[in-house]
Amino acid sequence: MIRDAIEKLIRPAELGHAHCDLPCGVYDPAQARVEAESVRAIQERYQKAEQFKTPGETVEDYKARCLAIKELRADMVKEHLWVLWTDYFKPEHLAKHAQLHDLFWKATKEAGLAKKSQDPAQGKKLLDAIAEIDKIFWETKKG
Amino acid sequence: MIRDAIEKLIRPAELGHAHCDLPCGVYDPAQARVEAESVRAIQERYQKAEQFKTPGETVEDYKARCLAIKELRADMVKEHLWVLWTDYFKPEHLAKHAQLHDLFWKATKEAGLAKKSQDPAQGKKLLDAIAEIDKIFWETKKG
Amino acid sequence: MIRDAIEKLIRPAELGHAHCDLPCGVYDPAQARVEAESVRAIQERYQKAEQFKTPGETVEDYKARCLAIKELRADMVKEHLWVLWTDYFKPEHLAKHAQLHDLFWKATKEAGLAKKSQDPAQGKKLLDAIAEIDKIFWETKKG
Amino acid sequence: MIRDAIEKLIRPAELGHAHCDLPCGVYDPAQARVEAESVRAIQERYQKAEQFKTPGETVEDYKARCLAIKELRADMVKEHLWVLWTDYFKPEHLAKHAQLHDLFWKATKEAGLAKKSQDPAQGKKLLDAIAEIDKIFWETKKG
Amino acid sequence: MIRDAIEKLIRPAELGHAHCDLPCGVYDPAQARVEAESVRAIQERYQKAEQFKTPGETVEDYKARCLAIKELRADMVKEHLWVLWTDYFKPEHLAKHAQLHDLFWKATKEAGLAKKSQDPAQGKKLLDAIAEIDKIFWETKKG
Amino acid sequence: MIRDAIEKLIRPAELGHAHCDLPCGVYDPAQARVEAESVRAIQERYQKAEQFKTPGETVEDYKARCLAIKELRADMVKEHLWVLWTDYFKPEHLAKHAQLHDLFWKATKEAGLAKKSQDPAQGKKLLDAIAEIDKIFWETKKG
Numbered sequence: 042m043i044r045d046a047i048e049k050l051i052r053p054a055e056l057g058h059a060h061c062d063l064p065c066g067v068y069d070p071a072q073a074r075v076e077a078e079s080v081r082a083i084q085e086r087y088q089k090a091e092q093f094k095t096p097g098e099t100v101e102d103y104k105a106r107c108l109a110i111k112e113l114r115a116d117m118v119k120e121h122l123w124v125l126w127t128d129y130f131k132p133e134h135l136a137k138h139a140q141l142h143d144l145f146w147k148a149t150k151e152a153g154l155a156k157k158s159q160d161p162a163q164g165k166k167l168l169d170a171i172a173e174i175d176k177i178f179w180e181t182k183k184g
Numbered sequence: 185m186i187r188d189a190i191e192k193l194i195r196p197a198e199l200g201h202a203h204c205d206l207p208c209g210v211y212d213p214a215q216a217r218v219e220a221e222s223v224r225a226i227q228e229r230y231q232k233a234e235q236f237k238t239p240g241e242t243v244e245d246y247k248a249r250c251l252a253i254k255e256l257r258a259d260m261v262k263e264h265l266w267v268l269w270t271d272y273f274k275p276e277h278l279a280k281h282a283q284l285h286d287l288f289w290k291a292t293k294e295a296g297l298a299k300k301s302q303d304p305a306q307g308k309k310l311l312d313a314i315a316e317i318d319k320i321f322w323e324t325k326k327g
Numbered sequence: 328m329i330r331d332a333i334e335k336l337i338r339p340a341e342l343g344h345a346h347c348d349l350p351c352g353v354y355d356p357a358q359a360r361v362e363a364e365s366v367r368a369i370q371e372r373y374q375k376a377e378q379f380k381t382p383g384e385t386v387e388d389y390k391a392r393c394l395a396i397k398e399l400r401a402d403m404v405k406e407h408l409w410v411l412w413t414d415y416f417k418p419e420h421l422a423k424h425a426q427l428h429d430l431f432w433k434a435t436k437e438a439g440l441a442k443k444s445q446d447p448a449q450g451k452k453l454l455d456a457i458a459e460i461d462k463i464f465w466e467t468k469k470g
Numbered sequence: 471m472i473r474d475a476i477e478k479l480i481r482p483a484e485l486g487h488a489h490c491d492l493p494c495g496v497y498d499p500a501q502a503r504v505e506a507e508s509v510r511a512i513q514e515r516y517q518k519a520e521q522f523k524t525p526g527e528t529v530e531d532y533k534a535r536c537l538a539i540k541e542l543r544a545d546m547v548k549e550h551l552w553v554l555w556t557d558y559f560k561p562e563h564l565a566k567h568a569q570l571h572d573l574f575w576k577a578t579k580e581a582g583l584a585k586k587s588q589d590p591a592q593g594k595k596l597l598d599a600i601a602e603i604d605k606i607f608w609e610t611k612k613g
Numbered sequence: 614m615i616r617d618a619i620e621k622l623i624r625p626a627e628l629g630h631a632h633c634d635l636p637c638g639v640y641d642p643a644q645a646r647v648e649a650e651s652v653r654a655i656q657e658r659y660q661k662a663e664q665f666k667t668p669g670e671t672v673e674d675y676k677a678r679c680l681a682i683k684e685l686r687a688d689m690v691k692e693h694l695w696v697l698w699t700d701y702f703k704p705e706h707l708a709k710h711a712q713l714h715d716l717f718w719k720a721t722k723e724a725g726l727a728k729k730s731q732d733p734a735q736g737k738k739l740l741d742a743i744a745e746i747d748k749i750f751w752e753t754k755k756g
Numbered sequence: 757m758i759r760d761a762i763e764k765l766i767r768p769a770e771l772g773h774a775h776c777d778l779p780c781g782v783y784d785p786a787q788a789r790v791e792a793e794s795v796r797a798i799q800e801r802y803q804k805a806e807q808f809k810t811p812g813e814t815v816e817d818y819k820a821r822c823l824a825i826k827e828l829r830a831d832m833v834k835e836h837l838w839v840l841w842t843d844y845f846k847p848e849h850l851a852k853h854a855q856l857h858d859l860f861w862k863a864t865k866e867a868g869l870a871k872k873s874q875d876p877a878q879g880k881k882l883l884d885a886i887a888e889i890d891k892i893f894w895e896t897k898k899g
Binding site for chain 2: 065066067069071072075078079080082083086110114
Binding site for chain 5: 262266269270271285286289292293296
């Protein structure tokens with residue numbers, strides 16, 4: 042699917058847009074989603090630290106590592122979403138999807154909350170927000 | 185598919201493995217592939233710089249930017265592949281897929297070559313190597 | 328002024344908000360502005376490369392370095408703006424400043440354009456966009 | 471040799487901004503100060519964790535996040551100070567401000583201490599050291 | 614010794630290889646070893662936190678910082694090892710040292726374990742694995 | 757030698773100092789030197805680009821990559837030197853080696869010059885400056 046999208050991107054007919062992209066023109070919400078899956082999985086493991094920790098590791102240390110790694114993963118989610126918002130989406134997409142700005146604002150705020158929350162239900166909300174963006178993204182690719 | 189994999193990963197029955205993972209246990213060759221798509225797209229645009237450059241930008245500057253950005257993207261490919269190799273794959277996977285080490289060595293070397301090559305056919309070889317790894321990856325997920 | 332802002336931030340009366348911030352609650356559009364000044368200065372020097380290059384350095388090499396460094400600086404502008412947008416601004420700010428989303432979208436897109444443009448007038452537009460954000464930022468601090 | 475180039479760079483006509491060195495010539499101690507404000511704010515919040523933590527977050531987790539984030543912020547302070555010291559300041563500045571090396575050494579060491587200290591009074595000392603550097607910086611800009 | 618190695622690297626007779634290297638051709642397992650020494654030293658200090666912590670710092674905070682810093686250092690070990698494996702070693706080295714792939718796989722996995730382990734004996738195993746790689750590295754330099 | 761140094765570092769008798777170190781207390785000027793060797797090797801290859809470039813790569817592209825990579829390597833040199841200066845060296849070292857501040861200032865400025873210079877003789881000067889620091893470093897380790 043991505044490959045098709047690229048073929049289309051570099052077709053002469055689309056050149057009007059192509060020069061507005063960064064050199065590569067390759068975007069995929071999967072990047073944000075994989076990191077968000079990671080965030081949720083960390084929240085789940087934090088809840089069952091006793092079960093997931095390495096033998097010999099204390100529960101406290103395991104949880105401290107969960108927090109430190111989740112901080113980075115949640116940042117990656119933000120980063121990938123911000124890049125999509127600023128670099129991929131164009132005014133004509135906004136014209137069709139008026140909620141775009143708000144969606145990204147809320148999704149990136151949710152990623153920020155993920156740093157503070159150890160609740161997998163919060164991670165689920167982050168994944169849902171990304172799924173909404175993903176849906177719009179692929180609609181604009183068809184269009 | 186990823187979601188299923190996660191559910192499985194955190195099932196008690198798999199705990200024997202879970203302690204070998206980093207806290208999250210989420211891996212996906214899509215991360216390497218997206219960056220490699222980017223590498224190939226840059227190689228294609230480098231070849232048709234006149235057509236893809238922003239109006240007002242010189243061809244020389246456009247190409248210099250292609251090179252600088254491709255350098256980073258190719259590094260990301262390496263990074264994602266290395267993480268898969270070291271962190272995801274386990275001895276039992278190697279037992280079934282004896283070519284694993286060589287596959288990763290060649291794929292990461294191909295990513296290194298991508299820094300030096302402006303030929304989309306080279307980028308295609310990189311994508312093919314990642315596709316081979318992807319295939320094995322999903323087989324191990326089924327197993 | 329920042330110091331005042333901090334004192335205010337940590338006043339019990341503002342605790343309702345404080346929990347929404349990242350631990351520190353310190354934001355300043357100056358961070359984005361300094362990087363954007365850097366971008367514009369590079370564009371100016373690129374135009375007068377003969378004059379600015381180090382003796383012994385070729386004009387081509389000087390320009391190539393301008394491009395590589397500008398790429399990074401423009402990324403820093405984006406980064407600082409994205410953090411302000413997602414982490415500092417709250418729904419009540421948006422209620423008063425309806426143009427907020429669009430301002431940030433355009434400012435970060437302008438930062439993206441700065442990678443492709445060697446024209447200091449473009450850098451000026453980026454600085455103007457940041458100045459607009461800066462104005463709103465300090466109004467919200469007063470409020 | 472570079473110095474010649476610099477002399478040229480700092481021609482009165484260009485003093486508005488250009489005044490210095492390699493590609494951009496833009497420096498501002500505000501960058502270090504903002505990060506140090508952040509460090510102090512984190513130390514303050516650490517002390518009142520109960521009050522600042524997000525509802526649902528444990529005090530332990532909030533404090534662990536304070537430490538992890540402070541570690542990074544303090545590193546940023548160091549980085550910005552080192553860049554000023556090596557890249558902005560020139561032998562003629564040192565001739566007028568003999569204490570320059572020691573000031574920077576102590577300020578960066580203070581930034582290192584900030585990683586270990588949860589006391590806002592320590593953060594205040596770091597801010598004071600940066601204020602001293604800031605004063606000299608702006609004197610050299612006038613000169 | 615490194616200097617000699619470089620002189621050799623850039624001799625015309627070796628040009629057959631040189632084009633396979635990244636531009637610089639400088640590699641040294643010392644980079645991985647220094648970071649691994651750091652990992653082991655942190656594990657040692659974690660064990661004697663009471664003795665090593667800064668006065669005024671709690672043992673809990675000191676340990677949390679140990680974990681956060683060790684996480685990064687262990688990542689650096691991996692990074693340096695991966696670069697050696699992919700970028701330095703060539704098929705003719707593999708022909709002579711059939712255990713190469715496995716050595717690197719195990720060494721990087723050991724670096725991953727170092728994130729979870731607070732036991733200096735584990736850090737010792739990591740250092741031993743790097744020492745084995747170091748031995749082969751210098752043999753290939755002689756060859 | 758490093759190992760001995762570490763054993764000494766963690767001896768109770770040295771605890772007076774140990775609390776001033778970052779957790780690990782492991783330092784080695786080899787880190788700066790390896791990166792500087794890299795810088796010099798790139799300068800050498802830039803001069804003989806025709807000879808070193810990959811077949812199929814243009815000389816212009818090879819040189820552009822040399823510049824981009826040298827920029828990063830020279831930054832690493834600075835980084836490693838700054839860390840040594842601020843984190844390793846203590847007032848008692850300065851008392852014995854009064855030239856310490858100036859040595860580091862000049863060495864890091866030389867690393868900055870390395871970004872602009874394609875002359876291996878410049879890289880040699882950088883390596884010489886690091887060698888001076890290395891000598892003092894090991895004297896302080898004996899002391």
